[in-house]
Amino acid sequence: MPLALHLGTDDLTRCRFAISPLCQTHEALRMLRRPRRHGYHRSWLRRVRRTVDGLDLALLWLFVAPPGGYTPDFLGAPPEVPYPAFDDELARMRATDPALAHAEMTRSLACTPGLIDSPRGRAALDDPAATVRRLADLTERAWHALLAPDWPRHRAVLEADIAQRSRRAADGGLDALLTGLHPTVDWADRTLTLRRYADVADAQRPDGRGVLLMPSVFVWPDVVSGFARPWQPTVIYPARGMGRLHTAPEPRPPQALGRLLGHQRAAVLAGLTAPSSTTELARRHGLALSSVSAHLSVLRETGLLESRRQGHYVLYARTALGDALVEGDAGPGTA
Structure with a gap:
């Protein structure tokens, strides 16, 4: 039997996200x-x-x-x-x-x-x-x-996942959020079902405290659920975009996108498979910092990028519109 988490009214109002280094x-x-x-x-x-x-x-x-064993929750x-x-x-x-x-x-x-x-x-x-x-x-x-x-890049990927899922919740409510966590996680009749997880007698059930949702770069391909009290029920799932964090080479932009934006600007947009800084993008594309800054400014003003400060860095990530422009009809995936 899969692990089924039945969410009451209080649980539904207390679902939350967190990022844990x-x-x-x-x-x-x-x-x-x-x-x-x-x-x-x-x-x-x-x-x-x-x-x-x-x-x-x-x-x-x-x-x-x-997998199949138990890691102490206090870790x-x-x-x-x-x-x-x-x-x-x-x-x-x-x-x-x-x-x-x-x-x-x-x-x-x-x-x-x-x-x-x-x-x-x-x-x-x-x-x-x-x-x-x-x-x-x-x-x-x-x-x-x-x-x-x-960590700045990892955290940016995790924050981008939360931002994208929060937009889904804003557009379609909690149903839109919980139906898109992972292909093996189902949401129906106020029940979150983890199909790859075996039901166990001492599995912790939601009791009005809600469920904590945590994106992870490393949990793929699994989804992990915390069991033991006194911890809050938790679901750890693969973050959207995590699969592109360490991959290479840089993707080439579609030819039509290059004609629309210009080759360099399109390459910068297509290369943002994971949140990156101006310095990193300049090194990656062999461009001057001033050129990359100019491209990023235009892309952000047109709604294709968003930026967020992480410590001493400003990291840039594609918006949903930017993803759609680069990927065409490809929908968002977990990786």
Whole structure:
């Protein structure tokens, strides 16, 4: 039986989005445990493989389970605010109640026969507070080595997904939002059904707190739902546009688009498969910064691009109109 989340009236008014750098870190590590599911991220994996091998993440690997297992929820607890900073999430992880950590780690280790009674398993459970501190230290190391350098672009992709889905909700209501999360997620009769997920006896059900929706760059091709209390029910799904984040080469603009906008301007628009800065676009297309800035200004004024500041950078992304112009009749996809 698939996992079915029945949403009451209170749940429907409390559905929300969030972006979690802590969750993204653990999803990236989980993806490394799925050798046949790397898909869109092969170039990123080739780039970070040597870094991963030098991090000594043995304790994290003990709990970052492959599909079908259980990863302790405190490793990536649903954020309480829409856009938490990594340091704030890490501090929350460090403050995990040792009793809760012990219960969740026990459940995770029990997924692998013999692991809970192994020396490694017993050592982790004997002092759960110390284990939480060590897991937090390793998570911080993984974050800085694997995700922090690329985080502005990753966050921009996730924010663009939320913006696009929010526009769908504004145009068509909650039905339009929940019917387009993922091909394996169904929405009917106030029930969100995850068809790839097995129903389990202790699956957490919505109880008026709503459902947290979190786009992810690394969760593809799966959809993940959080189970255990006290966390808010959560659905983590592949972000729209995530498949183009690490791919190359740059797409060529349609010839008709080049005639309409000019070759350089059309190339800049077509090349924005993921949010990018002026400097990055200039390097990618071999253009002067002033030329790229001029093209971006025109494209934004005509409604084909939108911009958002991320720290010291301004990142540009195509609007729905820009996507339609570049892709023709191609509809939005999850990747």
